[in-house]
Amino acid sequence: xxxxxxxxxxxxxxxxxxxxEGKPLEVILPSSAVHDAMKKFRDDKDLLFDFLVCxxxxxxxxxxxxVYHLFxxxxxxxxxxxxxxxxxxxxxxxxxxxxxxxxxxxEREVFDFFGIRFINHPDMRRLFLRNDFVGFPLRKDYDMSxxxxxxxxxxxxxxxxxxxxxxxxxxxxxxxxxxLFEDSEYVVNIGPQHPATHGVLHFRTSLEGEIIKKVDxxxxxxxxxxxxxxxSLTYPQILGYTDRLDYLSAHQNRHAVCMCVEEALGLEIPDxxxxxxxxxxxxxxxxxxxxxxxCLCMDMGALTPFFYGFRDREKILDLFEETxxxxxxxxxxxxxxxxxxxxxxxxxxxxxxxxYLPPMLKEYHDVFTGNVIxxxxxxxxxxxxxxxxxxxxxxxxxxxxxxxxxDIRKLAPYGVYDKVDFKEIIYTExxxxxxxxxxxxxxxxxxxxxxxxxxxxxxxxxxxxxKPIIRLPEGSFFKMVEAxxxxxxxxIESKGxxxxxxxxxxxxxxxxxxxxxxxxxxxxxxxxxxIGGTLDYVVPDIDR
Amino acid sequence: xxxxAVVTQWVxxxxxxxxxxxxxxxxxxxxxxxCLLTAYALIALALIYGERKICAWFQCRLGPNRVGxxxxxxxxxxxxxxxxxxxxxxxHSDKFLFRVAPFIVIISSVLAFGCxxxxxxxxxxxxxxxxxxxxxxxxIGIVGILLAGWSSNNKFSLIGAMRSGAQMISYELSIGLTIxxxxxxxxSMQLSTIVESQANGWFIFTGHIPAFIAFVIYMIAGTAxxxxxxxxxxxxDSELTAGYHTEYSGIQFGFFYLAExxxxxxxxxxxxxxxxxxxxxxxxxxxxNFNMIMDYxxxxxxxxxxxxxxxxxxxxxxxxxPRLRIDxxxxxxxxxxxxxxxxxxxxxVLIVVFGLHF
Numbered sequence: 024x025x026x027x028x029x030x031x032x033x034x035x036x037x038x039x040x041x042x043x044e045g046k047p048l049e050v051i052l053p054s055s056a057v058h059d060a061m062k063k064f065r066d067d068k069d070l071l072f073d074f075l076v077c078x079x080x081x082x083x084x085x086x087x088x089x090v091y092h093l094f095x096x097x098x099x100x101x102x103x104x105x106x107x108x109x110x111x112x113x114x115x116x117x118x119x120x121x122x123x124x125x126x127x128x129x130e131r132e133v134f135d136f137f138g139i140r141f142i143n144h145p146d147m148r149r150l151f152l153r154n155d156f157v158g159f160p161l162r163k164d165y166d167m168s169x170x171x172x173x174x175x176x177x178x179x180x181x182x183x184x185x186x187x188x189x190x191x192x193x194x195x196x197x198x199x200x201x202x203l204f205e206d207s208e209y210v211v212n213i214g215p216q217h218p219a220t221h222g223v224l225h226f227r228t229s230l231e232g233e234i235i236k237k238v239d240x241x242x243x244x245x246x247x248x249x250x251x252x253x254x255s256l257t258y259p260q261i262l263g264y265t266d267r268l269d270y271l272s273a274h275q276n277r278h279a280v281c282m283c284v285e286e287a288l289g290l291e292i293p294d295x296x297x298x299x300x301x302x303x304x305x306x307x308x309x310x311x312x313x314x315x316x317x318c319l320c321m322d323m324g325a326l327t328p329f330f331y332g333f334r335d336r337e338k339i340l341d342l343f344e345e346t347x348x349x350x351x352x353x354x355x356x357x358x359x360x361x362x363x364x365x366x367x368x369x370x371x372x373x374x375x376x377x378x379y380l381p382p383m384l385k386e387y388h389d390v391f392t393g394n395v396i397x398x399x400x401x402x403x404x405x406x407x408x409x410x411x412x413x414x415x416x417x418x419x420x421x422x423x424x425x426x427x428x429x430d431i432r433k434l435a436p437y438g439v440y441d442k443v444d445f446k447e448i449i450y451t452e453x454x455x456x457x458x459x460x461x462x463x464x465x466x467x468x469x470x471x472x473x474x475x476x477x478x479x480x481x482x483x484x485x486x487x488x489x490k491p492i493i494r495l496p497e498g499s500f501f502k503m504v505e506a507x508x509x510x511x512x513x514x515i516e517s518k519g520x521x522x523x524x525x526x527x528x529x530x531x532x533x534x535x536x537x538x539x540x541x542x543x544x545x546x547x548x549x550x551x552x553x554i555g556g557t558l559d560y561v562v563p564d565i566d567r
Numbered sequence: 568x569x570x571x572a573v574v575t576q577w578v579x580x581x582x583x584x585x586x587x588x589x590x591x592x593x594x595x596x597x598x599x600x601x602c603l604l605t606a607y608a609l610i611a612l613a614l615i616y617g618e619r620k621i622c623a624w625f626q627c628r629l630g631p632n633r634v635g636x637x638x639x640x641x642x643x644x645x646x647x648x649x650x651x652x653x654x655x656x657x658x659h660s661d662k663f664l665f666r667v668a669p670f671i672v673i674i675s676s677v678l679a680f681g682c683x684x685x686x687x688x689x690x691x692x693x694x695x696x697x698x699x700x701x702x703x704x705x706x707i708g709i710v711g712i713l714l715a716g717w718s719s720n721n722k723f724s725l726i727g728a729m730r731s732g733a734q735m736i737s738y739e740l741s742i743g744l745t746i747x748x749x750x751x752x753x754x755s756m757q758l759s760t761i762v763e764s765q766a767n768g769w770f771i772f773t774g775h776i777p778a779f780i781a782f783v784i785y786m787i788a789g790t791a792x793x794x795x796x797x798x799x800x801x802x803x804d805s806e807l808t809a810g811y812h813t814e815y816s817g818i819q820f821g822f823f824y825l826a827e828x829x830x831x832x833x834x835x836x837x838x839x840x841x842x843x844x845x846x847x848x849x850x851x852x853x854x855x856n857f858n859m860i861m862d863y864x865x866x867x868x869x870x871x872x873x874x875x876x877x878x879x880x881x882x883x884x885x886x887x888x889p890r891l892r893i894d895x896x897x898x899x900x901x902x903x904x905x906x907x908x909x910x911x912x913x914x915x916v917l918i919v920v921f922g923l924h925f
Contacts, residue, residue, distance in 0.1 A: 211722045219806060233726075233893050324796055324890025330626035390887065396797055397889045548726070549892040552806050 027100060030069050035060035047101035047501075057106045058117040064093060064102065065122055071095045072102055073413050074429075075123035076503070077512050079527040080133035082163045083107075087114045087137055092501060092514070092529075096413065096427065099434055103501070108139055115188065115196065118144035125416030128537045136161035136250075142188045142196050146203075151243030151566060153179050160251055161525075181227060181241065203239055204229055215244045219322050219552045222562030224536065226551070233547045238540040242533075246566040253526040258284050258493045259358060261526065266352040268528060269564035271311040272506035274303045276528075277356040282437060283502035283513045284358050287495045294439075295483040296360045301438035302373070302476050303343075303355060304504075305469045310339040311507030312420075312462045312469075319459065319556040320391055323400055328391045335383055342372050358493060360486020373477050377470055384466065392463065401456035405542035405554035408453055415541070416534040419509025420465060421558050424450045424457035431505040443475045458557035494521050506531050508559050528567055532560040569865055572688030599691055607680055607829060614828040615642040617875075618882055625886045649824075652817035657720055660814070664718035669815065669822035671711030676826040676833065678704035683836045684758050686846045686867035697758040698746055702739075705792075705833065708826065709735045715823070716811035727810025730800045730893055734791060737900040738798075741788035744908040745781040748915045749841040752778065752924065762845035767852050769844035773925040777915040782842045784904055784911070786880065789834035791896070793827060796885035800893055835877035839870065843877075846870040 027048050031038055037056045041049040052060055064072045072093035079090045088107040094100070108114035118141035120127040130141045131150035138159035140147060149156065157172050158165050183204045188196050204210050204227070214225040223244035229236040249268070253261045258280075265280050266273035278300055285292060317332030340350040346366040347353040355362050366372075391397050407417065412425035422429045430447045432440040448464040450457035495517035503512040512529030535558045542558075543551045578598070582591040616631070616639065623630025631638030656662060682701040684690040692700065709732060716728020752774045753761045771778050791798035800806075807813070812823045839845055846866035850858045891899070918924050 209722070211726070217808065230726075233730075320889065324799065325888060326622070326796075327625050327886050330628065334627055391889070394889060396891055396895075399895055400889060400892060547892055547894065548806055549800075549890070 027070075027102070030067065031064070031102070034063040034067060034070075041105075046498075047103055049103040049105065049499075051105045051107075054106050054109055054116050057104070058119060058122075061091070061104070061119050062122050064104075070102075071097045072100075073097075075119070075125050075129075075416055076101075076510065077501070077514055077527065077529040078119075078126055078129035078133065079514050079525070080137040080139060080161065081105075081516070081525060082137060082161065084163055085111070087111055087139055087162070089116060089133060089139065090499070090514070091119070092512070096429065096434075101501075103499075114139040115142055116140075117142050120144050123416065124411070124414040125534050125537060128533055132533075135159070138162065140188055142190060145187060146185045146201065147187050148182065148185045149243075151246040153243075154182060155179070160248065204237070208236070213551070215241075219555055220562070221318060221555070221560065224560075224562045224565070226539065228543075228548075228551070230548070233549075235543050235546055235548065235551055238543050238551070240536050240539055242536070242562075242565050244566065245563055247563075249567050250526055250528065253523060255522060257521045258495070258523070261523070262357065263354065265528075266354060267563060268530070268567060269506055269508065269511065269532060269561045270351055271314055271561055272307055272508065272511065272531075272564075273352045274300075274307040274355060275504050275506040276511055277354075278304060278438070279502055279504040279506075279511050279513045281356045281358050282504070283500050283515055284493065284495065286502060287498070287500045287515070287517070288358075288489075288493065290359055290487060290489070292360065293483045293485075293487060294481045295485060296487075297439045298476055298480045299361055299365055299485065300356060301440065301443075302473060302480075303353070303361075304438065305472050305476075306339050306342060306373070307353075308507050309466060309469050310336045310343075312466050313339070315462050315559045316387060316391075319553075319559070322552050322556040323397060325391055325394075325397070328387065331383070331387060331390070335380065338376055338379070342369065342376065345369060345372065357486060359489040360484065362486075364485040365480075370477055370480070373473060377474055377477070380466075380470060384463075387463070392459075398456065400549070400553055401459055401557070402452075402454060404455045404550050405546065405557070406452070406454045407538060407542060409451075411538070411541060412453070415538045417509070417538055418534065419505070419507070419531055420448075420461040421458050421535055422509065423448055424461045425453035426451040429510065431503050431510050435503065437502075437504060439476065440472075443472050445472050455553050455557040458559075462559075492521050494519060495523070503529065508532060508535065508561065508564075511564075530564050530567060532562075532564040535560040536565055570688040571686050571867075575688065603677070603681055603691060607677060608825075610832055611825045611828045612642040612646065614832060614878065615645070617878070618828075621879065621882050622886045625883075646821070649821040650818055654817045654819055655814075657814050660720040661718035664714045665814075666819070668711045668715035668718060669819045669826075671714065672708045672826045673711075673822045675704055675707035675711065676829045678707075679833045680829055682758060683833065684762055684840060684845055685870055686865070689846075689867070690759050693757065693759045696756045698750065698756045698761070701758075701837065702743060702746065705830070706735075706739060708830070712811050715815070719811070719814040721814050723807045723809075724811050724813045727800075727807045727813070730807075731794060731811055733893070734794070734798065734800065734896060737897055738788040738791040741784055741900060741904045741908055742792060744905075744912055745785040745788065746837075746841065748777060748781040748908075748912045749774070751912070751915050751919055758840060758845075762840060762847055765844040765847045766850060768850060768925060769842065769847065771842040774915070774918075775924065777911050777918060778842060780907065780911045781915070782838065784908055785838055785842070786877075788900075788904065789838060790881055790884055791900075793830040793834055793881075795827070795831060795881060797888035797890050798896060799885070799890060800896060831878060831881055832874065835874045835881065836870075838877050839873040843873050844869075845873075 037053050039051040064070050072095050074094040074096050076094045077092040081088045081090055086107045091104040093102040108116050116139055118130055130144055133139050134147060135149040135152050136159055184200045185203055187199050187201045189199055190196055208229045211228045211230055213228050214220040215223040225241035227239040249264045262277055262280055265276040268276050313332045313336040317329045320328035343353050344350050346369050347355040407425045409426045412422050412427045418429040426449055433447050445468045448461050450461055497517055497519045499516040501514045503510050509531030511531045514527040515523045516525040518524045542554045582594055620630040631641035634640040634644050679701055681691045682697055712731045713728050716724040750756055752770055753764050755761055771782055812820055846869050848861035848864060848869050
């Protein structure tokens with residue numbers, strides 16, 4: 024095991040180190056050194072920080088900056104890099120989009136919320152907010168009065184040009200306009216109201232006959248500013264919003280926030296809670312994958328399997344309802360435990376379901392997987408290579424279909440995942456069919472996990488007592504879980520108040536939607552539907 | 568077997584007994600037209616109800632069951648709703664073509680519907696090149712679909728219409744060739760003669776191998792021709808929302824909807840007529856008593872029963888298979904069905920020349 028600190032100090036002599044006990048190494052880099060140092064961090068064979076987990080914009084009051092969470096898939100180490108933009112009035116930083124492609128979307132988000140412009144970024148438009156939005160809302164000095172941003176009743180014009188900042192030969196930064204769509208291009212708007220986008224997502228698709236030349240993703244139609252709202256909410260209040268991000272992984276999202284807060288507080292969680300949370304996580308994953316199957320089949324034009332998937336999903340929702348009272352959104356995890364103990368029939372219900380499912384799965388495969396049309400529509404369509412999957416930060420089933428071992432349950436076990444035996448499903452093809460098969464196989468693995476846990480739920484409390492007002496100690500905290508469609512992370516920066524100073528969600532779906540252009544260019548319209556269906560993004564998680 | 572010519576003749580003589588010839592003819596035209604349109608509407612309603620129930624059963628659902636007993640009145644209620652809905656004009660659309668398009672589609676469908684021999688003596692359009700006429704009029708519908716897509720001023724509609732054009736023109740070939748195969752076997756292009764010549768065994772049995780191949784290809788091409796799943800690309804709802812009829816509302820949409828269902832009926836009816844003996848009861852040469860008993864079942868029932876089975880098969884396709892992609896669809900036609908079809912036609916000619924059929 025190499026010494027991380029020494030290696031980094033050798034690669035980037037400008038680095039300042041912040042070391043806190045039991046937390047990943049934190050490095051502060053001056054803005055001019057970030058780009059080169061990051062490239063070294065990624066390429067150095069002892070570090071191999073190939074995965075940019077999270078890129079969060081920050082406003083530290085007197086300065087703006089960015090926090091990068093890096094992860095090495097090989098060595099399984101974290102590194103937190105902080106950098107401060109030199110000028111608060113006209114903040115500019117060097118883009119890392121050429122090092123990790125996932126930074127493209129994330130840096131646009133930072134520009135949108137903090138106004139930090141990234142030099143050499145290919146496309147410096149706003150990501151979520153309207154183009155005519157005034158100000159940058161996550162800055163601490165943002166004026167929230169209505170006169171500043173009155174309710175606009177006119178349509179937003181889609182831009183065909185995008186401003187970019189580039190460095191010229193002399194090393195000076197100059198502003199240019201980049202063309203997104205030529206006037207002569209045949210641009211079709213797929214979405215925001217479209218059955219195949221699974222929510223209000225907008226693809227501006229340039230077509231040549233049936234062939235897609237380019238896809239421009241336009242997000243933000245259901246941006247609710249949850250991160251901004253969280254800054255004025257107490258921690259138990261924030262929990263309510265996490266369920267509404269990726270509503271199909273409601274339980275896992277909440278689990279992430281609870282664990283992050285619990286770790287920050289140093290709370291010891293009873294085993295019973297860990298078991299219950301893990302079981303609920305897996306049930307959530309199952310219902311999410313059933314919905315994936317249903318919707319994919321419907322998108323592909325097979326309407327009957329859609330109902331098969333929903334029939335079985337209902338059974339899980341019934342189990343949820345019995346214990347938590349909620350079906351889609353369970354509101355079950357609380358800081359220190361769960362809201363209520365499991366229902367007396369819960370164990371029997373889950374066991375019944377474990378018995379019930381395998382014959383149904385066979386039905387699924389009979390009607391869709393083996394179908395010659397289905398395989399032809401999915402195989403070889405939208406191939407995402409392993410390198411691209413890592414660079415774009417694609418995790419979850421879609422990443423594993425490209426051969427990336429990115430299951431947080433294995434990389435950094437939480438709950439009781441370290442006590443159960445399960446396989447990480449990995450396919451190497453990276454095409455739509457592999458993405459489909461990963462999920463179908465994961466259904467079996469989830470059943471296997473449930474089988475091991477359901478009989479062994481230990482007795483004990485279902486929650487520990489917490490103080491009525493929860494204040495997190497000063498510092499920054501990051502926690503990830505494996506949600507239904509990828510790694511879902513929570514980054515909390517606390518100043519010791521009962522509300523977070525900054526809270527950022529690492530969306531599992533934003534990387535998924537950022538690869539759509541890559542996968543769909545050159546494919547047919549129908550392939551875009553197959554690609555979108557197998558990537559299985561959930562729009563509220565993208566927009567937050 | 569009951570011959571419907573008795574009824575029609577009786578009406579004819581009755582009318583001529585108190586009307587001049589020309590007037591009697593005019594009244595007859597009107598009566599026939601009325602009956603045809605009524606049958607058209609009723610069959611469409613029955614098909615819509617049937618499709619809903621059948622797909623519901625496939626999908627572990629109940630289907631319509633609230634309006635009337637077993638939900639029987641549901642399609643009627645839907646029809647009334649569709650009739651009273653507002654017709655919406657699009658800005659910057661070609662208003663004339665936009666309004667004409669649904670009529671072209673439905674006229675083509677009604678004309679094709681009129682060619683079908685429903686029962687013994689119950690044919691409306693029946694002449695020596697009947698099958699030619701059927702092919703010709705059923706192809707007019709594509710013009711309506713292209714116009715609808717073009718005039719809507721909507722990119723989705725246009726893509727849908729273009730897909731539809733490519734698809735229908737391609738699959739028309741297969742339909743034409745399979746029909747030609749069966750014409751070779753029957754030696755006639757008149758639909759009534761084709762049915763009559765199946766008195767000693769339906770063509771699917773007498774024509775054995777090539778007839779069966781032709782039947783399979785016909786069913787595939789027929790499904791594609793009616794734009795139904797798995798070939799429903801022109802209106803692929805998950806890709807193009809509703810394809811060429813995205814911008815239509817009210818009865819204009821209703822026309823497209825009706826025409827789609829009736830085209831399915833026409834395809835099933837032609838399959839029945841060409842391969843399964845039309846209204847001809849099941850006859851096995853040599854089993855005279857059996858044949859006589861079969862003759863007691865009215866020919867109309869035979870026809871409707873067979874058509875229902877064909878329609879069920881088409882619906883079964885639709886509710887089981889995912890949708891093809893446009894290049895796969897065209898590849899299936901041009902690379903597989905067309906060559907097989909040509910060879911099959913050759914085979915049929917050889918079989919007929921050497922008298923190898925039953």
